[in-house]
Structure formats: structure tokens, C-alpha cells
Amino acid sequence: MERCLGEALSAGGDYADLYFESVTSTSLGIDESLVKSASQGISVGCGIRVVSGERTGYAYTDDLSSDRLLRAARTAALIASGPAKELMSGFRHAETPKSLYPVAGATNDAEIAEKLKLIQRADAAARAYDTRITQVRAGFNDELRRILVAASDGTFASDTQPLARLNVFVIAKDALSTARGTSGGGGRVTLDFFEGDKSPEHFAREAARTAILQLGAIDAPAGEMPVVLGPGWPGVLLHEAVGHGLEADFNRKGTSAFAGMIGQQVASSKVTVVDNGLMPNRRGSINMDDEGNPTQETVLIENGILKGYLSDKLSSRLMGTPNTGSGRRESYHHIPMPRMTNTYMLNGDDMPEDIIKSVKRGLYAVNFGGGQVDITNGKFVFSASEAYLIEDGKVTRPVKGATLIGNGPEALKYVSMVGNDLALDEGIGTCGKAGQSVPVGVGMPTVKLDRMTVGGTGQ
Amino acid sequence: MNSMATAEVKLSPSNLKQLASDVLAKALKAGATDAEAVVYEGDEFSALVRLGQVETLKESGSRAVGLRVFIGQRTASTSSSDFSTESIQRLVDGAITLAKITSEDPFAGLPEAEEFGQIPGDLKLYFEDVNEQPPAERIEIARRCEAAAMAYDTRIQNSGGGDFDTATSHKILVNSRGFVGEYRRSYCGFSAAPIAVDEKGGMQRNYWFSSSRTTRRLASPEEIGHEAARRTLKRLGARQVKTQKAPVVFSPEIAKGIMGNIFSAAEGDSIYRNASFFSGQLGEMVAGENITVVDDGTMVFDEVGSDGPVRIGGFGTSPFDGEGLPTRRTVIVERGVLKNYVMNTYTARKLGMKSTGNASRGLAGNPGTGAGNFFLEPGTLTPEQIIGDVKNGLYVTEVMGFGVNMVTGDYSQGASGLWIENGELAYPVEEITIAGNLKDMYKNIVAIGNDLVFRGASAAPTLRVEGMMIAGA
Numbered sequence: 005m006e007r008c009l010g011e012a013l014s015a016g017g018d019y020a021d022l023y024f025e026s027v028t029s030t031s032l033g034i035d036e037s038l039v040k041s042a043s044q045g046i047s048v049g050c051g052i053r054v055v056s057g058e059r060t061g062y063a064y065t066d067d068l069s070s071d072r073l074l075r076a077a078r079t080a081a082l083i084a085s086g087p088a089k090e091l092m093s094g095f096r097h098a099e100t101p102k103s104l105y106p107v108a109g110a111t112n113d114a115e116i117a118e119k120l121k122l123i124q125r126a127d128a129a130a131r132a133y134d135t136r137i138t139q140v141r142a143g144f145n146d147e148l149r150r151i152l153v154a155a156s157d158g159t160f161a162s163d164t165q166p167l168a169r170l171n172v173f174v175i176a177k178d179a180l181s182t183a184r185g186t187s188g189g190g191g192r193v194t195l196d197f198f199e200g201d202k203s204p205e206h207f208a209r210e211a212a213r214t215a216i217l218q219l220g221a222i223d224a225p226a227g228e229m230p231v232v233l234g235p236g237w238p239g240v241l242l243h244e245a246v247g248h249g250l251e252a253d254f255n256r257k258g259t260s261a262f263a264g265m266i267g268q269q270v271a272s273s274k275v276t277v278v279d280n281g282l283m284p285n286r287r288g289s290i291n292m293d294d295e296g297n298p299t300q301e302t303v304l305i306e307n308g309i310l311k312g313y314l315s316d317k318l319s320s321r322l323m324g325t326p327n328t329g330s331g332r333r334e335s336y337h338h339i340p341m342p343r344m345t346n347t348y349m350l351n352g353d354d355m356p357e358d359i360i361k362s363v364k365r366g367l368y369a370v371n372f373g374g375g376q377v378d379i380t381n382g383k384f385v386f387s388a389s390e391a392y393l394i395e396d397g398k399v400t401r402p403v404k405g406a407t408l409i410g411n412g413p414e415a416l417k418y419v420s421m422v423g424n425d426l427a428l429d430e431g432i433g434t435c436g437k438a439g440q441s442v443p444v445g446v447g448m449p450t451v452k453l454d455r456m457t458v459g460g461t462g463q
Numbered sequence: 464m465n466s467m468a469t470a471e472v473k474l475s476p477s478n479l480k481q482l483a484s485d486v487l488a489k490a491l492k493a494g495a496t497d498a499e500a501v502v503y504e505g506d507e508f509s510a511l512v513r514l515g516q517v518e519t520l521k522e523s524g525s526r527a528v529g530l531r532v533f534i535g536q537r538t539a540s541t542s543s544s545d546f547s548t549e550s551i552q553r554l555v556d557g558a559i560t561l562a563k564i565t566s567e568d569p570f571a572g573l574p575e576a577e578e579f580g581q582i583p584g585d586l587k588l589y590f591e592d593v594n595e596q597p598p599a600e601r602i603e604i605a606r607r608c609e610a611a612a613m614a615y616d617t618r619i620q621n622s623g624g625g626d627f628d629t630a631t632s633h634k635i636l637v638n639s640r641g642f643v644g645e646y647r648r649s650y651c652g653f654s655a656a657p658i659a660v661d662e663k664g665g666m667q668r669n670y671w672f673s674s675s676r677t678t679r680r681l682a683s684p685e686e687i688g689h690e691a692a693r694r695t696l697k698r699l700g701a702r703q704v705k706t707q708k709a710p711v712v713f714s715p716e717i718a719k720g721i722m723g724n725i726f727s728a729a730e731g732d733s734i735y736r737n738a739s740f741f742s743g744q745l746g747e748m749v750a751g752e753n754i755t756v757v758d759d760g761t762m763v764f765d766e767v768g769s770d771g772p773v774r775i776g777g778f779g780t781s782p783f784d785g786e787g788l789p790t791r792r793t794v795i796v797e798r799g800v801l802k803n804y805v806m807n808t809y810t811a812r813k814l815g816m817k818s819t820g821n822a823s824r825g826l827a828g829n830p831g832t833g834a835g836n837f838f839l840e841p842g843t844l845t846p847e848q849i850i851g852d853v854k855n856g857l858y859v860t861e862v863m864g865f866g867v868n869m870v871t872g873d874y875s876q877g878a879s880g881l882w883i884e885n886g887e888l889a890y891p892v893e894e895i896t897i898a899g900n901l902k903d904m905y906k907n908i909v910a911i912g913n914d915l916v917f918r919g920a921s922a923a924p925t926l927r928v929e930g931m932m933i934a935g936a
Contacts, residue, residue: 031828036736038566042539043827044557049525049544062521066544076523083520120564139736175738175870182737184870224875226898226934227706257513258621259658261666339519374865376877380623380658380668381698383894385864385877407866407875407896409934457703459866459875459896461932 005154007070008052011077013156016086017054017061019317020077021155023294024050024068025336029147030116034123036139037131042116051336052076055318056084062339095160102291102298104284105192107164118195119144126172126204133212136219139175142208144168146190153296161296166192167287167443169432172207176215185215186389189430191287202430214371214390217402224391224406224460230363231408231456232394234370235356235427239446242277243347243435244375244384245412246270250304250312251330251342251437252319254379261382261413262310270310271416274352277305279314281329281345287431288346288445295331295340302328304347305416314342334440344435348447352422356450359421361397367458368392368399369408382412407459415456423450479504479526480645482546483637486530489555491639495532495562497573499638499786501824502528506631508598512605513624514613522598529826532558536567542826570812573786578808578818579642580789581782582761588776589647590677593629596651601627604653604684611688612657618699619692623656623668625684636824642787649676650778653684655691659699667698674918676775679768697860697881701891703935704882710856711897711931712849712883715914717859718923722839724901725756726921727869729795729803730832731810740872740902744801750905752799753842760790760820760835764917779836779920785824790835793819799906807832837921842911846925849910851886857933858883859897872901878933895935904928 005022012020026048033041050073051064061083063076126142146168154160169190176183187210189202198204233241246262254260262270271277281299283289290299295317303311315323316331319342332343360368368391375386387407392399428447435444483500490498504526511519528551529542539561541554609625628651635645652674659667671691673682713721733739741749750756762777784790786808793803804814807822807830823833850858863877879893912925 038568039564040538040566040568040571041829042561042565043541044561045542045827046550046553047527047544059517060519062519062523064523064525066525066527079522083517116561116564139738141736175736177737182740182742182870184738184868218871224898226896226932228934228936257623259623259666259668337523337525339521376863376865378668378863380666381701381893383863383877383879385866385896387864387866387875404871404873405866405868405875406898407864407877409863409877409894409896411894457894457896457934457936459877459898459932459934461875461898461900 008073008077009154009156011074012052012054012081013089015081015084016089017056017081017084019055019156021053021153021159021295022050023336024152026150027147031143031145032119032123033141033143034127035141037127039120047335049336052080053339054080054083058322059083060339064336094158095154096158097160104282104289104291105166106194115195122170122198122204126170126208129205129208130172130174130212133209134176134216136176136178136216137174137212138177141173143171151294153294155296159296161292163291165290168193170198170204170207172211174211174215176219178219181219183215183218185211185213185218187211187214188432191285191431192289193285217390221402221404223462224403225367225458225462226460228455228457230366231453231458232359232363232366232368233448233451234368235423235425235449236447237372237429238369239348239429239448240372240375240386242349242448243344243444243446244377244386245410245415246277246304247279247344247347248377249379249382249412250314252313252315252323252325253342255313256319256323260379265310265413266312268310269308270413271305271308272419273308274422275305275308275416275419276350277347278303278350279344279347283346286346286428286445287433287443288344290345293329293331294333297327297329297331299329299345314344316340316342332442334442338440341438343437343442344444346428346445346447348426348428349422349449349451351424351426351449354421354423356423356425359423359450359452360394360399362421362452363394364396366394368394377412383409384412385409403460409457409459415453418454418456419451420454421452425449479633479635482528483635486528486551486555487637487639489551490530490532490558493555493559494534495559496535497533497639499531499573500528501826502635503826504633508601509626509628510598510602510605511624511626512602512609514622515606515610517602518624527826528554530554530558532562533572534562536569536571537562537565538571538829539565540827570809573638573640574788574808574818576640579640579787581644582789586776586780586782587763587774588676588780589649592678593649593651594631596678601629607684608653608655608688611685612655612692615689615692616696618659618661618696619657620660621658623658625653625655627653636787638787644783644787646782651675651678651681653681653687655688657692657695659695661699667695669695669698677768677773679770679773680766680775698879698891701879701893703894704892704933705936706934708930709933710853710927710929712853712856712858712925712927714858714860715916715923715925717862718926719921720862721901721904722756722923723837723921724867724869725795726758726805726834726837729801729805731804731806731814732832733869734804735810735813738870740870741801745804747801748799749801750796750799751908753911754796754799754905754908755794755840756796757792757794757840758805758834758837759792761792762836777836777917777920779834784820785822785830785833788818788820788822791820805832834921836917838915839923841913841915841924843913844910846912846914849912849925849927850883850888852910853883854885856883857892857897858888874899874901874904895933897931897933899931
């Protein structure tokens with residue numbers, strides 16, 4: 005490895021790292037009560053990066069023989085132009101590594117049988133929920149990712165990251181309409197996680213309940229109105245509205261709507277938002293990032309004031325700001341960049357029922373599909389999949405899905421009430437940025453925004 | 464300017480084919496009654512130039528093998544990026560073990576032998592010039608494209624960069640019923656993503672691009688840079704509009720998306736499980752009489768390149784689908800009537816029909832459904848005429864979000880674009896949503912443009928939909 009790093013810096017780069025990765029994954033699917041799909045995959049490779057000033061050269065290989073690694077190192081090295089750099093000798097092994105999740109071995113046959121049971125139970129529970137449930141699909145996906153980072157700055161660190169997820173998708177049908185419902189969850193957990201309250205039956209009932217509810221949903225309203233977001237997954241609001249905009253690479257380049265706003269008020273004083281990679285067993289948690297740095301809890305917004313960015317090695321060096329252990333990548337095919345882990349809003353003092361009571365006419369949204377943001381102008385959307393009207397302080401009728409839209413640096417200024425019921429999502433989030441997907445978590449307590457644009461079709 | 468090393472030495476094509484056949488033979492020996500192997504090899508290059516400086520350079524090759532086995536009516540699949548003998552054996556053993564735990568499904572299985580085939584002749588999917596172009600030239604194109612955007616207007620003050628990407632791939636598919644096929648494809652493209660700033664400090668970003676299977680058909684970097692700048696400047700100073708019902712004109716880039724939902728709605732997989740608003744609608748009017756939508760995996764275009772005429776296969780063209788069936792032309796909607804579903808072998812069997820050659824095959828998992836070249840037949844109006852007929856409405860150039868429900872057709876997306884007043888594009892708008900139901904929207908397309916241009920595997924002309932709900936301030 006030292007030889008490889010030496011080769012990588014042979015043209016004078018400032019920094020080089022090797023990222024070795026091995027991922028084994030299993031996927032099982034039940035559909036129409038038949039186990040129709042089962043697959044396993046193995047992916048092994050190494051990515052080599054050379055950084056010279058603001059320039060990055062990158063090459064990877066799925067052949068780990070020394071001549072292929074040296075060749076990749078030479079390819080990445082071409083980004084730099086100068087005399088070869090002397091390589092510091094000796095790696096600095098990471099201090100006592102954290103252990104935020106169980107270290108599982110490779111999947112064995114007995115485990116596959118157990119995983120099958122999970123999706124079979126989900127299938128049965130969803131069908132038993134209501135006779136109007138006509139189609140059920142359930143899937144179990146897990147992977148074991150082993151990574152090792154060796155860098156010219158002495159970093160030498162490794163981690164083994166398990167990840168599991170159970171998904172349920174149902175179709176409900178009555179005489180008048182058809183509706184879908186989805187649910188799922190998991191994390192960096194072993195199979196016993198699904199034996200507690202996060203059982204296959206729990207997720208199956210959730211999916212079925214949402215679908216049945218949607219059968220009777222009326223058109224969502226259109227226009228600006230007060231919006232109450234329920235606890236948990238609605239935290240995707242934070243991920244889109246502020247999280248991406250605070251990733252250091254966009255701010256270093258001045259392309260984020262949040263650029264240069266550190267110390268300024270970007271939310272109401274009731275809002276404190278953190279990104280925390282240290283939560284045990286969470287989908288977004290990691291013992292170390294993909295550059296070998298320890299992860300941490302980073303305060304992004306404190307009492308409404310913008311506090312900090314999420315940074316990787318490159319941005320922290322170029323900006324002179326702290327490295328927050330946020331350098332992540334999808335796989336050895338990819339260059340790491342600043343990414344979120346688990347992003348959530350801290351509890352406030354309000355009782356959730358008081359928050360609902362305070363709204364004369366508005367939307368109560370408790371579950372969402374995905375969201376998206378334009379980093380540069382700050383506009384973000386997230387699409388409600390379960391929402392209700394609030395009429396005279398009471399949650400009344402369910403409404404069809406609708407997209408909510410807002411402006412990142414402004415939207416959270418309208419937060420007027422924050423509940424005391426912080427929850428994180430069930431463990432289903434995958435974040436995409438520049439073509440790279442990484443698992444993340446989101447969360448929030450019940451929150452009231454005095455105004456937000458709701459994209460329904462009704463009045 | 465440094466140049467990157469030449470591409471890695473590859474396994475020769477015959478070796479890859481041999482590997483696929485070996486995997487197949489091993490699977491049959493291990494107890495599979497049928498098997499299918501896919502081998503994929505690809506090279507990629509990408510360069511990003513920002514504010515005139517090279518920011519990232521990436522160059523690499525990768526490969527992987529995927530195996531799908533059947534034991535009677537049970538099936539499973541495995542994949543690996545490791546080609547060592549031990550790994551290949553694990554791939555085979557893993558697939559057999561997994562198949563034994565899956566359920567008997569009477570509809571599972573490879574296609575029938577007589578269904579296999581390939582489009583004959585050269586589909587012009589691979590051009591060596593993509594690999595031959597020196598990296599320094601590619602970087603220079605990215606640099607020129609960004610520079611042209613930056614120089615276009617003083618309000619262009621920052622940049623997400625200019626980039627140049629190339630990719631070549633080689634795919635081999637073999638199965639135990641005698642199909643052997645392979646093809647190579649090439650891609651190259653560049654873009655610029657400038658950022659404009661208004662007097663109040665508000666920023667807007669947009670981009671524009673050129674891409675092709677051959678460097679001979681790439682546009683000039685300056686032309687693309689200027690177009691990227693124009694598209695960015697158009698967004699400056701955008702504001703919200705009041706919530707209202709109004710006609711919406713979809714630019715070709717966005718029209719492509721809502722017409723693409725027709726393909727998804729017609730996928731056999733969603734049809735048989737009643738998860739599509741097209742379920743049970745075969746032969747019914749699902750759109751206006753002016754709507755004809757086609758999926759065609761066989762298209763080869765006659766174009767004019769930098770050095771004369773050149774024939775180029777479409778981005779959605781391939782000689783065979785993910786299961787080894789010849790690709791073909793399928794009219795999905797003809798004059799408003801739903802004529803065909805799009806299917807792979809499994810979904811066709813579930814529906815008692817024949818595959819339309821739309822199987823898509825990843826490395827692992829059961830085949831899915833994928834489009835070839837997918838498009839809405841153009842009309843006769845110019846985009847200016849379509850906009851000119853609107854007294855008060857929205858010209859949408861960007862949508863955001865995941866608010867499309869393929870079960871019900873409910874559609875609700877974030878949008879930005881330009882407000883139309885008295886037939887003219889008046890001012891930019893943003894932070895609004897557009898909503899309706901696709902079932903109604905397809906019937907309310909009152910104008911279709913003549914501006915069908917393939918910039919990717921799917922394309923649609925400008926179109927106008929009456930009576931959508933726009934939510935804003």
C-alpha cells in the first residue's frame with residue numbers, strides 16, 4: 005500500500021488515498037405470496053485518489069493485483085504536475101474504533117431462511133389487514149460493506165458496515181378507486197431487530213393502513229397555508245431545505261443559496277438542526293467516513309442561527325474549517341464528497357395536540373415520499389404521501405398526495421411551534437447527489453410552519 | 464495539460480464470451496435446468512473544469528458477471544465483479560442454493576427458443592473515435608464550453624463547471640437455450656452549468672449539453688456554453704404567482720417526462736398487478752385523438768456530422784433486449800387508443816400475451832421492463848404558436864420532486880419556468896407547483912409542437928395542457 009501511495013504522489017500531488025471496498029449483498033422478494041426473486045452480489049475494488057491543490061485525479065480497479073493498483077495510482081497521479089512527493093513513513097492507526105453497529109459475518113443459509121420468513125410474515129400480515137388489499141409485495145435487502153482507507157496523511161482505518169431494510173408495497177382496491185401504500189424500515193442491524201416492535205407485521209400494517217386510507221382521500225388543497233409536519237420521516241424537509249445547502253463543497257464554490265450565511269438567522273429561534281453520524285444502529289450512522297475520519301455530531305443551525313457546514317478533507321483544507329467526518333461515497337467507483345448522515349431537528353416545548361389545535365385551516369402531513377432541492381436558488385420540494393386537512397383545530401379528512409414547495413433559507417423562519425416528540429424515520433432513506441447514493445436518516449418532532457405552498461388540485 | 468494514461472488492457476472479447484459460456488456450463492452442471500449469463504465490461508472517463516481549472520479527472524474500467532439460473536420453475540440470480548475461479552464457483556453455487564429456496568412460479572422461465580433473435584446489420588452503436596480522442600482535447604472542450612458560458616453576460620458570475628464524459632461498454636448475453644449475443648456502445652458528451660446573479664444577490668443555475676455516440680456529432684462548445692448561459696439568465700428574478708387554474712405549456716425536456724409516464728403506465732408488470740391507471744384499458748381511449756406514442760428499440764438516425772453524413776444508432780437502440788429477444792417498434796398509444804402494453808417474457812406470460820422485447824437486465828435480479836427510443840409523434844405547430852395562443856398561463860421548463868402516482872395518475876410537481884401573458888413570455892416564475900391527474904392531462908393536450916428532437920433515448924415536442932392547478936402564493 006505504501007508503494008501504491010508513493011506511485012500516486014509520484015507527480016507531486018499534495019495528498020493521496022486508497023479506498024478498498026468489498027460489498028456482499030442479498031435481496032429477497034415475495035410477490036403474490038410467491039418468493040419470486042432471490043439474488044446475491046459481490047463487488048470488490050479499490051479507488052485511488054490524488055489531490056493537488058483544488059484538483060482531484062481518480063482511478064479505480066476491480067482487480068486488486070499489485071500491478072493493476074499501481075497502474076490506477078499512476079493514472080490518478082496525472083492530475084498533479086511536479087516533482088514526486090516524499091511519502092511520510094508509517095500509518096497512524098485509528099484510535100479505539102467506535103462500534104455503532106453489530107459486526108455481522110457473511111450471510112449463511114440459516115439466515116437466508118430467517119430473512120425469507122420475515123417477508124412471508126409481512127405478506128401474510130398485509131393480506132390479513134383488510135380484504136381490500138389485493139396485491140402485496142415485500143422485499144428484504146441487506147449488505148455487508150467492508151472498507152479500508154490508507155492515506156498519505158497517515159490515515160489507516162477500516163470499518164465493517166452492515167445495512168438491512170425490509171420493504172412492503174401494497175395495492176388496495178374498492179369499487180370506486182385503487183390506491184397504493186408503502187412502508188419499510190431497518191438500519192445497521194442484525195435480524196433480531198425485526199423481532200421487536202419493528203416487526204414485519206408492523207411494516208405490513210403500516211403499508212396496508214396507508215393504502216386503505218388513500219381509498220377515501222379527497223383532493224389535496226392548493227396554495228399557501230399553515231402546514232403541520234408530523235414526527236419522523238417528515239424531517240426530509242430539513243434534509244432538502246437546509247442539509248444539502250450546508251454541504252461544504254457547494255459553499256466553498258459559492259454555488260449554495262446558503263453561501264456566506266454562517267452566523268446569520270436562517271430559521272426561527274425555535275429551530276436547532278444537527279447532523280449526527282453517531283446514533284447506534286441508525287441507517288445513516290457510520291463509525292468512520294469513507295476518508296477514514298471519525299464521524300461526529302455537527303450543529304448546523306442553533307436557535308435559528310446558521311452554525312456550520314458538513315465538510316470532508318478537501319473542503320476543510322481549502323476552506324480552513326473543521327473536518328466534520330462527512331466525506332462519503334457510494335462505492336470505490338466514486339470520489340468522496342461532503343454528505344449528510346442522520347439529520348434532524350431537536351425537540352421544542354410544544355405538545356403535539358396543541359400544535360394541531362392552533363391551526364384553523366391547514367395541512368397535517370405525516371408521511372412523505374422523496375424530496376429534491378436546487379442548491380443554488382434554494383427551492384426545495386417534498387411530496388406528501390399521507391396527509392390530512394386540519395379544520396378548526398382538528399385533523400379531519402385524509403387528502404391525496406401533494407408536493408410541498410419552499411425556499412431553503414426562508415422556509416424555516418416560519419416555524420412557529422416545535423413539538424416535544426422528536427422521532428427519527430424508520431430507516432429507509434437513500435440520498436442522491438451528483439449520481440451517488442448513500443444511506444441516510446432524517447427526523448424531527450411535530451412542527452408547525454405558518455405558511456408553505458401546498459401543490460394540490462382542490463380549493 | 465497532462466494527459467491521462469491509455470485505457471487498461473482488457474480481456475479480449477473472445478475471453479469474455481468464453482467466460483460467459485463457462486459460467487453457463489458450470490451452472491448447468493451444478494443442477495440448473497436453464498441458465499443465462501451476462502458479462503459487462505465498461506470504460507469511463509470524466510473531466511470537470513471549473514472556472515477554467517481542471518477540478519476532477521477520472522478514468523477507469525470495470526467489469527462484472529451476472530448469472531440467472533432456473534431449477535424447474537424456481538429462479539435466482541447472482542453477480543460478481545471478481546472473475547477469479549473461486550469467485551465464479553461461488554457465483555454458481557450461490558445461485559443454485561438461492562434458487563432452491565424460491566417458490567415454484569408457473570410463469571417463470573427463459574423465453575421460448577424460437578423467440579430469440581437480433582436486429583441484423585450494424586446498428587451504429589459504437590464509434591471508436593470516442594476512445595481515440597486525446598484526454599487533453601476533451602478537457603479543452605469542457606474548458607471552452609464553460610468559458611463561453613461565463614463570457615456570455617456579466618451577470619454570469621459563477622459556475623458549477625464544464626464537463627466532458629465518455630463511456631464505452633461491451634455486453635455479452637448467453638443462455639442455455641442457445642442464444643449468444645453481444646454489442647458495444649459508445650457515448651460522449653459535454654455540458655456547462657453556469658450560475659447567474661441578479662442585483663439583489665439572488666442566484667440561478669441552469670445547464671445545457673451536447674451528447675452523441677460519436678465525437679463527430681458533438682455541437683460546438685461555444686454554442687452549448689451560450690445556450691447554457693441563455694437558459695440560466697432566463698431564470699433570474701423569478702417570482703411566485705398566485706394560486707390559479709391555467710393552461711400549462713411544457714417545454715420538450717419536461718414534456719418528455721410526462722409522456723414517459725405513459726411508458727411506465729403501460730408496463731406489463733404494473734398492469735397485471737393492477738398498479739397502473741392503464742390497467743384494463745387496452746383498446747380504450749386513454750388520451751386525446753392527437754396522441755400517438757411509440758417505443759422503438761431499432762432506430763438508426765441519418766445525421767450530419769462534422770465531416771459529412773453519419774448514421775448513428777439511437778440512445779435507446781440495441782440489437783436484442785435483456786432476455787435475447789430482438790428489439791422492435793411498438794405503438795403504445797395510437798390516436799389516443801391504448802394499443803399495446805410493454806412487456807418482458809414474464810409479464811407477457813402473466814397477461815397471456817407475447818413479450819414486446821422490452822426486457823431490461825441488470826447484473827442481478829429478475830429482468831425488468833425498459834424502453835428503447837420512446838417518443839410522442841410531433842404535431843404541426845411551432846412552439847411560438849403554442850405559447851402565442853395562451854392569454855394567461857405557465858411555460859414550464861423545470862419540474863422537481865416525486866409527486867407522480869402511477870396507481871392513480873395523480874400528478875403534483877414543483878415547477879419553474881416563465882409566465883405567459885397575452886401570448887408572450889413575460890417573466891420568470893418559481894416556487895410553484897403544478898397539479899392534475901395524468902388521465903385527464905393526456906386527454907387535455909390541446910396543442911403539440913413540431914419540435915421533436917432526440918437528445919436522449921426519449922423525446923417529446925412542446926405541448927400544451929389545459930386546466931391544470933398551479934399553486935403559488
